[in-house]
Amino acid sequence: MEKNELGMTHKKKEFSEWYPELLIRSEFIDYSLVSGAIVFRPSAYFAWEIIKDYVDKEFKKIGIENVYFPLFIPESLLLKEAEHFEGFSPEVAWVTHAGKSELSERLAVRPTSETIMYYSYAKWIRSWRDLPLRYNQWNNVVRWEFKNPTPFIRTREFLWNEGHSVFASEQEARAERDQILGIYLKALRELTCLYGIVGKKTDYEKFAGAVESYSIELVMPDGWCVQGPDFHYDGQNFSKAFDIKFINKESKEEYAYQNTYAISTRVLGVMVATHSDDKGLVLPPKLAQKQVVIVPIPARSEDIDKKLQDYSEKVLNTLKEHGLRAFIDNRDNYTPGYKFNEWELKGVPFRLEIGKKELESNTVVIAIRDTSEKKGVSLDKLIEAIDNEIEAMHNRLYENSKRMVQSFIHNIESYDELKKNIANGGIYHAPWCGSTDCEIKIKQETGAKITNIPLDQSDLHGRCIYCNKEARYMANFARSY
Ligand SMILES: [Zn+2]
Structure with missing residues (x-):
């Protein structure tokens, strides 16, 4: 099987095709x-x-x-x-x-x-x-x-x-x-x-x-x-x-x-x-069924490959004893490159690459799913390193989510701004008089409903974007699934 048969054919920016393909292919x-x-x-x-x-x-x-x-x-x-x-x-x-x-x-x-x-x-x-x-x-x-x-x-x-x-x-x-x-x-x-x-x-x-x-x-x-x-x-x-x-x-x-x-x-x-991204699934590390995949890189020498196997087992046991959900990909009919792509597609947060060099120096290479970074780490520091990477990845994903949501929020003062921009998606934070009539008309004319009225109303000001009466709430208007 060729790499491109396994991987994604759509980019994340083609969202409506990418999303279902992502869920099925991964x-x-x-x-x-x-x-x-x-x-x-x-x-x-x-x-x-x-x-x-x-x-x-x-x-x-x-x-x-x-x-x-x-x-x-x-x-x-x-x-x-x-x-x-x-x-x-x-x-x-x-x-x-x-x-x-x-x-x-x-x-x-x-x-x-x-x-x-x-x-x-x-x-x-x-x-x-x-x-x-x-x-x-x-x-x-x-x-x-x-x-x-x-x-x-x-x-x-x-x-x-x-x-x-x-x-x-x-x-x-x-x-x-x-x-x-x-x-x-x-x-x-x-x-x-x-x-x-x-x-x-x-x-x-x-x-x-x-x-x-x-x-x-x-x-x-x-x-x-x-x-x-x-x-x-x-x-x-x-x-x-x-x-x-x-x-x-x-x-x-x-x-x-x-x-x-x-x-x-x-x-x-x-x-x-x-x-997730163009390469496939990205799973938050605390929810991933498989958190770490170990991929031995064969050296084309029976003797070294046997040692690589033993070393990989040792690494696996270290991870498992620490409660991590880890496994070795030992399939001999696939290349390491193929395996890398497959586990990236399936969203395994961390990949450990172990070759001759790692074996000889008692180290492993950690590849991190969301950033594509690779880091060498010695075996005695592995648990500490993985724990840190889990925390770091977790925080990164949360901060990215927060940044994405906030980037979609637009403070607007006029109905024109909503009508002009709603086709691009996004949340329009706007003054609203509280009347259901205005709410329904806005929904009929733009497809945007009031998703909710944020509990924090400290920025309440201005006049209803639809009827121009004094605003009682700051409401979030958006198109919604
Ligand atoms: Zn109104």
Whole structure:
């Protein structure tokens, strides 16, 4: 096989061709027979497991418990909260038959689990002593979207956590927001090396059934936004629809206060799109299933090659004992150059090259995936060097992500600036009066929606770019996947 058959044919600047080619050629995912439903191959699923395990551990530390609810939701239950149902009904996939017999009631394949969970919550919650109730489930959901599917970003089935908390007071419920968004932000920064913009959704864009929604907005390298992890304060909307009542400390019956929150496999798409390059995948070192590949460079002498093999094994054991995910590429039917290209394409963060020279001097050469730098290091300093390189690469990727996102943010004062530039992507930070009318008109005329209203409003000034009334918010307008 020739090198160019294995490698990428599109450059990152040809983003819409490059992104799917990257995911397929690097063997991160594969397509399935169902349009919009992708296969997570081992390195993608491994990365998701690391995110999931981290978030799960942090949830448990603050008292959130895991549960599992059924995949199927009876239609009558889904209809209970009208606004919520309106929001999801066009995308619901229905089970209508069992074998050849028609079911007496259609069953929805869960698009999200509010309804089925709150049916049980209403039975379980009786008194203030039962609260707070903070349950989470890790599962898959189905939303039969008709827009163009994009792997991870817009797929008909995805994996996520759905947290559903119940509190006795509005104040307690609202206090959960910073806890949860803090965990998500830390997962994005510490694992995926992604920078996001935290803000509040507008009433028009908020989650169906929520009082207020908050999101961490992420940005793809083409300047289009992707909604990342989110948190919704639902107030008493669902507790009233599902009759989740409790006897409070004053012996009075009261409706409970609720929140919902989620992080999904979408973040994997933004992660690989952000960090990868013309050569292929670049994976953040803490999420890479394979962190270090050792490539022995044969010397065409049986004796030396045998010693190279032993030396490589020794290096491998040193790395493994330190907990690093390392392996030797011993395949004898490929050249070292071919192997270099393959592991670069697949995003292994570090490659150790070991030839005759390294063998004789007790050293290795470390090649670093994202910078293409090569460094010689002695074997006794190897662990220290790799640890430092992991930290350095991690910080580099995060800083690059932050720089990229910030470079897409443009402070504008006029609607003309938005109309003129929106086709190039980007986030337009602009004064807005707060009216849904202006928001909808801007969306219809430019395709840009308000991704969110950043929590930090210290720069509030000026007049609405659409109607020229005094601004109430500084909002971020962008095209969004
Ligand atoms: Zn306005």
